[in-house]
Amino acid sequence: MVKQISLLGSTGSIGTQSLDVIRAQGYGVFALAAHSSVEKIEAQIAEFHPRYVTMVDPAAAARLRADLAGMADAPKVLEGPEGLVELAKMDGPDVVLNAVVGIAGLGATLAAIESGHDVALANKESLVTGGHLVTEAVKRHGVKLLPVDSEHSAIFQCLQDTESAKSLTKILLTASGGPFFGMKQAELAGKTKADALKHPNWSMGSKITIDSATLMNKGLELIEAVWLFGLPPEKIQIVVQRQSIIHSMVQFSDNSVLAQLGVPDMRIPIQYALTWPQRCPGPAPELDFTQLKSITFDVADDETFRCLAACKRAIGKGGLAPCAANGANEEAVRLFLEDKIGFLDIGRLVEAVVDSDRFGGSYTLADVYECDRMARQFVLSHL
Ligand code: NDP
Ligand code: MG
Numbered sequence: 256m257v258k259q260i261s262l263l264g265s266t267g268s269i270g271t272q273s274l275d276v277i278r279a280q281g282y283g284v285f286a287l288a289a290h291s292s293v294e295k296i297e298a299q300i301a302e303f304h305p306r307y308v309t310m311v312d313p314a315a316a317a318r319l320r321a322d323l324a325g326m327a328d329a330p331k332v333l334e335g336p337e338g339l340v341e342l343a344k345m346d347g348p349d350v351v352l353n354a355v356v357g358i359a360g361l362g363a364t365l366a367a368i369e370s371g372h373d374v375a376l377a378n379k380e381s382l383v384t385g386g387h388l389v390t391e392a393v394k395r396h397g398v399k400l401l402p403v404d405s406e407h408s409a410i411f412q413c414l415q416d417t418e419s420a421k422s423l424t425k426i427l428l429t430a431s432g433g434p435f436f437g438m439k440q441a442e443l444a445g446k447t448k449a450d451a452l453k454h455p456n457w458s459m460g461s462k463i464t465i466d467s468a469t470l471m472n473k474g475l476e477l478i479e480a481v482w483l484f485g486l487p488p489e490k491i492q493i494v495v496q497r498q499s500i501i502h503s504m505v506q507f508s509d510n511s512v513l514a515q516l517g518v519p520d521m522r523i524p525i526q527y528a529l530t531w532p533q534r535c536p537g538p539a540p541e542l543d544f545t546q547l548k549s550i551t552f553d554v555a556d557d558e559t560f561r562c563l564a565a566c567k568r569a570i571g572k573g574g575l576a577p578c579a580a581n582g583a584n585e586e587a588v589r590l591f592l593e594d595k596i597g598f599l600d601i602g603r604l605v606e607a608v609v610d611s612d613r614f615g616g617s618y619t620l621a622d623v624y625e626c627d628r629m630a631r632q633f634v635l636s637h638l
Pocket of ligand 1 (some may be wrong): 263264267270291292311339357405457458461521
């Protein structure tokens with residue numbers, strides 16, 4: 256039987272690299288979803304013949320339906336955030352790969368898990384905003400949550416020996432440091448969108464590229480790691496590894512450290528999530544150690560990069576604090592990409608939201624969305 260995948264966020268950076276892996280492995284595509292990139296998804300439909308497609312933007316869904324009219328074996332087209340959730344619930348795929356950006360992916364992650372699907376998760380915001388709900392649902396439904404984020408895949412790969420995994424004492428979460436590594440606030444003040452969109456090692460969607468420049472991405476990944484691997488935040492040390500060759504490391508009770516290495520190519524962690532527990536030849540090139548001059552380590556500067564400091568505080572507070580940090584960041588990054596606020600405003604606003612409330616206690620999905628709405632409102636009223 257050919258493995259079937261439902262791919263949410265198929266037109267993005269992770270989505271298209273996932274299709275490279277799916278093509279190379281000869282997997283089938285049960286369903287695709289995106290927001291509004293009609294032309295891109297039409298090319299994907301022509302190649303992969305999914306049975307269902309969701310366009311979250313209703314106008315884009317209408318255009319797609321019109322374009323597909325009369326096509327033999329055309330997929331059924333769903334629309335809206337409800338259409339994304341409906342697609343995530345459908346029986347048919349062996350795994351649902353969620354590569355949507357932002358909290359917009361949370362509902363689909365939960366729906367897929369609650370329908371008994373294994374989920375390959377690139378959408379880290381699902382765990383950041385609703386970590387408690389997602390991990391509870393995974394336990395209740397007995398499904399697998401397979402990390403796609405390269406650092407979390409590295410940690411997951413290092414923990415495959417279940418006997419060793421029991422004595423995990425520390426995670427060393429690596430960070431590239433982003434394009435502004437080594438700079439202080441005075442230099443960062445004038446950084447523009449064009450400066451921030453130039454990542455040294457990875458080519459990614461615009462939101463995560465800005466998150467990498469502010470180190471928000473590492474803060475989100477710290478929170479993601481707490482939920483995935485069950486260690487408290489003080490046992491997760493962030494280590495700057497400028498070349499992005501070591502994708503993360505784990506330490507055991509005997510102080511032995513294991514690392515996972517490879518070229519910075521997301522197709523390796525994407526493929527591992529899809530082929531797990533097997534390993535297979537894939538499209539990513541091998542790491543050439545003769546070309547590798549050095550592997551360096553540095554400390555992450557959260558005095559300068561306030562988003563990272565804010566995320567550490569948010570996971571320490573618990574409850575909805577990480578959700579608030581995420582919502583504030585999504586709104587601030589949107590404003591930064593529209594040239595409406597400066598680079599340092601992102602950290603200022605995220606930190607201010609985290610400090611604005613205690614955020615403690617348990618929460619429902621409705622609470623998550625309300626907290627997200629309030630965090631965005633807070634940002635808009637503190638510009
Ligand atoms: P992109 O911006 O490149 O792609 C985002 C995808 O999500 C697109 O298919 C987009 O559709 C779709 N989308 C956008 N908004 C919505 C919405 N409201 N509802 C449904 N779908 C939507 O992002 P990336 O691929 O870079 O990132 C995706 C996720 O993976 C993020 O959570 C990111 O943090 C994570 N990640 C990314 C890495 C990378 O290398 N890129 C590495 C590790 C993690 P459309 O094209 O129509 O707008
Ligand atoms: Mg990552």
